[in-house]
Amino acid sequence: MGLKKKIATKGSTGKRPARPEDTYFVIMAGGRGERFWPLSTEFSPKPFIGLIGQKTFIELTVERARRIVPIERIFVVLGKEHVPVARTCLPGLPQGNFIVEPVGRDTAPCVALAASIVKAKDPDAVMVILPSDHFVPDEKKFTALIKKAIKVARGRNDLITIGITPDRPETGYGYIKRGKPVTLPHGPDCFEVDRYVEKPNITRARRYIREGGFYWNAGIFVWRAAVLLDTLRLHMPKMHEGIMEFQKAAGSRRLKKADAIFAGLEKVSIDYGLMEKAKNVLVVPATFSWDDVGTFTALRRVMPTDKDGNVVMGNAVVLDTSTSVIISGDKPIAVLGVSDIVIVASDNGILICDASKVQEVRRVTRILAEKNHKK
Amino acid sequence: MGLKKKIATKGSTGKRPARPEDTYFVIMAGGRGERFWPLSTEFSPKPFIGLIGQKTFIELTVERARRIVPIERIFVVLGKEHVPVARTCLPGLPQGNFIVEPVGRDTAPCVALAASIVKAKDPDAVMVILPSDHFVPDEKKFTALIKKAIKVARGRNDLITIGITPDRPETGYGYIKRGKPVTLPHGPDCFEVDRYVEKPNITRARRYIREGGFYWNAGIFVWRAAVLLDTLRLHMPKMHEGIMEFQKAAGSRRLKKADAIFAGLEKVSIDYGLMEKAKNVLVVPATFSWDDVGTFTALRRVMPTDKDGNVVMGNAVVLDTSTSVIISGDKPIAVLGVSDIVIVASDNGILICDASKVQEVRRVTRILAEKNHKK
Numbered sequence: 152m153g154l155k156k157k158i159a160t161k162g163s164t165g166k167r168p169a170r171p172e173d174t175y176f177v178i179m180a181g182g183r184g185e186r187f188w189p190l191s192t193e194f195s196p197k198p199f200i201g202l203i204g205q206k207t208f209i210e211l212t213v214e215r216a217r218r219i220v221p222i223e224r225i226f227v228v229l230g231k232e233h234v235p236v237a238r239t240c241l242p243g244l245p246q247g248n249f250i251v252e253p254v255g256r257d258t259a260p261c262v263a264l265a266a267s268i269v270k271a272k273d274p275d276a277v278m279v280i281l282p283s284d285h286f287v288p289d290e291k292k293f294t295a296l297i298k299k300a301i302k303v304a305r306g307r308n309d310l311i312t313i314g315i316t317p318d319r320p321e322t323g324y325g326y327i328k329r330g331k332p333v334t335l336p337h338g339p340d341c342f343e344v345d346r347y348v349e350k351p352n353i354t355r356a357r358r359y360i361r362e363g364g365f366y367w368n369a370g371i372f373v374w375r376a377a378v379l380l381d382t383l384r385l386h387m388p389k390m391h392e393g394i395m396e397f398q399k400a401a402g403s404r405r406l407k408k409a410d411a412i413f414a415g416l417e418k419v420s421i422d423y424g425l426m427e428k429a430k431n432v433l434v435v436p437a438t439f440s441w442d443d444v445g446t447f448t449a450l451r452r453v454m455p456t457d458k459d460g461n462v463v464m465g466n467a468v469v470l471d472t473s474t475s476v477i478i479s480g481d482k483p484i485a486v487l488g489v490s491d492i493v494i495v496a497s498d499n500g501i502l503i504c505d506a507s508k509v510q511e512v513r514r515v516t517r518i519l520a521e522k523n524h525k526k
Numbered sequence: 527m528g529l530k531k532k533i534a535t536k537g538s539t540g541k542r543p544a545r546p547e548d549t550y551f552v553i554m555a556g557g558r559g560e561r562f563w564p565l566s567t568e569f570s571p572k573p574f575i576g577l578i579g580q581k582t583f584i585e586l587t588v589e590r591a592r593r594i595v596p597i598e599r600i601f602v603v604l605g606k607e608h609v610p611v612a613r614t615c616l617p618g619l620p621q622g623n624f625i626v627e628p629v630g631r632d633t634a635p636c637v638a639l640a641a642s643i644v645k646a647k648d649p650d651a652v653m654v655i656l657p658s659d660h661f662v663p664d665e666k667k668f669t670a671l672i673k674k675a676i677k678v679a680r681g682r683n684d685l686i687t688i689g690i691t692p693d694r695p696e697t698g699y700g701y702i703k704r705g706k707p708v709t710l711p712h713g714p715d716c717f718e719v720d721r722y723v724e725k726p727n728i729t730r731a732r733r734y735i736r737e738g739g740f741y742w743n744a745g746i747f748v749w750r751a752a753v754l755l756d757t758l759r760l761h762m763p764k765m766h767e768g769i770m771e772f773q774k775a776a777g778s779r780r781l782k783k784a785d786a787i788f789a790g791l792e793k794v795s796i797d798y799g800l801m802e803k804a805k806n807v808l809v810v811p812a813t814f815s816w817d818d819v820g821t822f823t824a825l826r827r828v829m830p831t832d833k834d835g836n837v838v839m840g841n842a843v844v845l846d847t848s849t850s851v852i853i854s855g856d857k858p859i860a861v862l863g864v865s866d867i868v869i870v871a872s873d874n875g876i877l878i879c880d881a882s883k884v885q886e887v888r889r890v891t892r893i894l895a896e897k898n899h900k901k
Contacts, residue, residue, distance in 0.1 A: 188860070468893045471883065482873070483897075485563070485890035488880035489867065496876055498857070503878055505863035508846065515860040518843045522858075 172224075173276050174301055176216035177265040179370070180209055180229040180237065180283035181255050185513035186446055189499040190478070193520070198283035199236045202444060203453065207240045208284040215287060216279070218294045219301075226250050226268065227283070228261050253410040258370070259424040260416040263383055263394045270376035271398075277304050278379070280372040285443050286453050292439035299339040300373040300435050307433075310382060311373040312344070312426065314366025314434040315441050320356035323445060323510075325349055325368040325422060327434050328359075339435050347427040366434055368422060369441060378431070386428045390417060446509040447476050447493045447502075474506070547599075548651050549676055551591035552640040554745070555584055555604040555612065555658035556630050560888035561821055564874040565853070568895070573658035574611045577819060578828065582615045583659040590662060591654070593669045594676075601625050601643065602658070603636050628785040633745070634799040635791040638758055638769045645751035646773075652679050653754070655747040660818050661828050667814035674714040675748040675810050682808075685757060686748040687719070687801065689741025689809040690816050695731035698820060698885075700724055700743040700797060702809050714810050722802040741809055743797060744816060753806070761803045765792060821884035822851050822868045822877075849881070 180198045184191030190200045198209040206214075209227070216225045222243055228250040229237055237249060250265055262280060269276045279297060287293045296313070304311050314327050330343035347368070351359065359365035384391040393416045400409035417424070426432055442453045451474065454462045463469055465479030473490040480496040491506040500519070504512060555573045559566030565575045573584040581589075584602070591600045597618055603625040604612055612624065625640055637655060644651045654672060662668045671688070679686050689702050705718035722743070726734065734740035759766040768791045775784035792799070801807055817828050826849065829837045838844055840854030848865040855871040866881040875894070879887060 468890050468897075470886075470889060470893075479876075483875040483894060484878065485875060485887075485894065486878045487886060487890060488883035489864075489878060492864065492867075492878070494876075494878050496871075500858040500860060501854075501869075501871055501876060503859065503861045503864060503867070503869050508863035511845075511862060512860075514845060515843050515862060518845075519858060519860065522843075 171220070173273055173305070174220050174224065175269045175272065175276050175278045175376075176220055176225045176281060177250075177262075177269065177278055178209065178212050178216065178225065178227045178281050178283045179258065179261060180227055180233065181252065181258070181261060182284075185516045186509070188512055188516045188519070189495055189497040189502055192499055194232060195236045196233065199233065199240050202450065203286060208286075208444075209237065209240050211287075212281055212283050212285070213241055213244065215290055215293055216281065218290060219279075219297060223248070226265060228252060228265055230255055253413045256413065256416050256418045258421040259387065259390060259419045260394065260413065262372075262379070262421045263387075263390055264397065264413075266376040266379045266383075267394050267398050270380060274377060276376045277301050278374065278376050280370070282370045282443070285369065285441060287439055287441055288453070289439050296339060296435070296438050297373065303335060303338055303341065303433070303435065304373045304375055304378075308378050308381075309374070309431045309433045310378065310426065310429055311341075311433050311435055313369060313371040313373070313437050315369045315437045317356075317360055317365065317367050320353060320360050321367065322350055322353055322356050324443075326351065326356075326359055326365045327368050329364045329366065329434055329436075333433060339438070342434050342436075344432045344434050347422065366436060369437070369443065370422075371437075372421075373435075382429050382431060383425060386425055387417075390424070446512075447478075447495060447504075448506050448509050450476050476506075546595070548648055548680070549595050549599065550644045550647070550651050550653045550751075551595055551600045552625075552637075552644065552653055552655050553584065553587050553591065553600065553602045553658045554633065554636060554655060555602050555608065556627065556633070556636060557659075560891045561884070563887055563891045563894070564870055564872040564877055567874055569607060570611045571608065574608065574615050577825065578661060583661070583819075584612065584615050586662075587656055587658050587660070588616055588619065590665055590668055591656065593665060594654075594672060598623070601640060603627060603640055605630050628788045631788065631791050631793045633796040634762065634765060634794045635769065635788065637747075637754070637796045638762075638765055639772065639788075641751040641754045641758075642769050642773050645755060649752060651751045652676050653749060653751050655745070657745045657818070660744065660816060662814055662816055663828070664814050671714060671810070671813050672748065678710060678713055678716065678808070678810065679748045679750055679753075683753050683756075684749070684806045684808045685754065685801065685804055686716075686808050686810055688744060688746040688748070688812050690744045690812050692735055692740065692742050695728060695735050696742065697725055697728055697731050699818075701726065701731075701734055701740045702743050704739045704741065704809050704811075708808055714813070717809050717811075719807045719809050722797065741811060744812070744818065745797075746812075747796075748810075757804050757806060758800060762792075762799055765799065821887075822853075822870060822879075823881050823884045825851050851881075 182196055184193055184196035187197050191197050199207050201207045213225055223245060226248050231251050252261060269278045300311050326348040328345040328348060330345035333341040333343060335341050393412055397409050397412040400412060442449055450462045456462055460474040461469055461472060462476045467477050467479045467484040469477060469486045471488045472486045475492045477484060477486055478495040484496055493504045493506055493509055495502045557571055559568055559571035562572050566572050574582050576582045588600055598620060601623050606626050627636060644653045675686050701723040703720040705720035708716040708718060710716050768787055772784050772787045775787060817824055825837045831837055835849040836844055836847060837851045842852050842854045842859040844852060844861045846863045847861050850867045852859060852861055853870045859871055868879045868881055868884055870877045
């Protein structure tokens with residue numbers, strides 16, 4: 152466990168007293184609006200749309216975080232083009248709690264930046280990283296598990312990832328294979344990580360389900376900011392250095408320099424860049440249900456359906472139609488005699504897409520963007 | 527030919543000199559907007575929409591008539607709820623040339639009323655009846671044939687119907703079985719009518735095509751107004767009497783009485799009520815191509831298609847899609863991975879319908895009408 156020594160943080164090892172005010176949430180709201188057109192757009196991507204009920208994904212995520220910490224300790228990381236829509240969605244979030252990335256460089260720089268900001272607030276801070284656009288129906292179970300994970304993170308020099316127990320052989324997610332169990336008195340189930348697995352093909356995905364011990368990587372992490380930064384320095388020293396330089400430049404208001412530094416950081420995910428390399432990673436299996444609602448067809452899993460398996464939202468007349476997703480804007484939609492179709496109308500346009508093609512909606516948005524560009 | 531004697535008109539038998547100013551066109555624009563929702567509505571049914579190019583069906587129909595007669599001799603029969611949209615579509619039509627039906631009672635009262643009005647203008651008038659919402663791409667051939675049919679009608683005491691030579695076993699139209707040929711020097715092909723056939727099932731329709739000698743009944747008629755009224759008096763004496771009373775009441779401005787008389791007329795089509803019974807009916811086969819564009823899928827026959835057989839009108843991105851009809855409103859439509867689907871968007875709403883179900887669009891409009899009614 153030599154590595155662990157290197158990443159121990161200044162003056163903080165072993166058990167630590169419960170100190171809820173040391174906990175921060177960082178909600179990641181980068182990303183583009185391509186897969187949810189016409190509800191989402193370049194300027195209002197998925198976190199900022201309300202697919203499920205009236206509230207936007209990011210509002211619901213902030214509400215989950217507020218069950219554990221006050222709003223002052225919730226940060227939202229986002230691109231500057233999304234600041235206006237984010238302010239509209241989250242009027243209660245203090246202005247200083249928006250962490251604005253100069254450019255999107257995937258999740259590693261984003262997480263590292265957030266960790267450096269959180270650590271500056273409190274060198275012993277525990278931080279919880281949440282994606283901004285997932286669906287967690289049971290908030291109580293979520294709260295309970297995250298609180299347990301926070302305690303684990305507070306007491307150890309480990310990076311904790313929350314693993315989702317798969318209920319289907321999904322090929323759209325990365326998997327985490329668990330290793331030896333880690334015994335935690337009064338703690339949640341917890342395992343060492345045997346390995347990370349890239350998005351598998353369907354044969355492999357089926358095998359993972361059959362074998363057990365595999366979890367979906369949902370991008371939910373809990374750790375001390377200092378542990379993250381130490382692990383980063385060990386495995387991604389350039390990234391670590393870049394973030395420190397960025398913070399120095401930003402702190403002294405040399406904004407152009409700061410932007411240039413950030414733009415020069417490696418564009419890589421925290422999973423690929425760090426988690427797969429680090430030895431101090433634990434997986435805590437989620438006890439709450441979860442869906443990333445990655446496409447319109449995911450709504451068939453998470454929303455109530457009619458007797459023919461349709462999800463119907465808004466003003467629609469639906470006849471002789473099955474297993475379709477129908478979302479209307481302000482005008483009525485009439486659907487007659489189709490099945491397995493996604494139909495979505497908004498002020499931006501209308502999508503009609505076979506359910507098997509929802510992953511390809513971005514092809515459409517790219518063509519539309521080109522058309523607009525030519526205009 | 528005893529019947530023919532009875533229907534001879536006052537002082538007019540046998541050959542008549544060519545007198546083009548004796549010809550009137552009557553364009554029938556009754557009917558509802560159910561099958562073309564969301565383009566058509568209760569207040570703007572099919573004749574008043576522009577499915578093909580920029581012009582509305584009724585505009586195109588009036589233009590065809592104007593190739594033969596001046597606008598003053600073109601009448602449009604319509605319901606009063608459609609007068610506003612008709613005036614917008616036909617700004618050049620004299621106000622007095624709109625024949626407004628108090629209520630829709632199918633085509634027999636409508637034709638009879640138009641005939642009585644035309645006969646009042648000119649006792650020897652020839653009238654051409656045209657539906658207002660059909661598609662006739664070759665106007666020259668149409669003009670030539672109608673002119674010939676007018677000459678035939680002028681010279682005989684017969685009701686002439688234009689028969690469309692079927693190019694497919696259509697089950698949506700009535701058929702006319704031709705009888706013995708009628709020899710007309712310098713005239714068009716012409717036949718006695720053996721019988722009228724109601725909309726057949728597909729087996730029969732296929733047999734008609736195989737056997738030949740069957741024509742589609744397109745609702746295009748040419749006759750002297752006096753001959754029509756005499757034939758009407760013979761076979762539908764009550765209808766004849768009712769129309770005469772209606773005209774008397776309307777002529778003396780007793781409008782409430784006139785409305786009541788019209789509302790009391792039998793609701794029946796001219797085909798079923800008169801043409802099938804009359805012995806003085808001839809069929810002249812059309813030499814022009816024709817389509818009634820009865821549903822959205824008919825556009826696949828009459829409009830240019832892309833390489834995958836799609837009809838695409840307006841602002842649309844269409845990928846991996848075949849044999850579909852896509853009509854956009856002002857917002858972009860994106861279509862991905864479907865086939866044989868009708869997609870139509872307008873200010874009134876959005877329709878997504880399997881091509882096999884286009885005949886059932888009225889189910890949708892009825893439900894929407896109920897919903898609106900409840901509001």
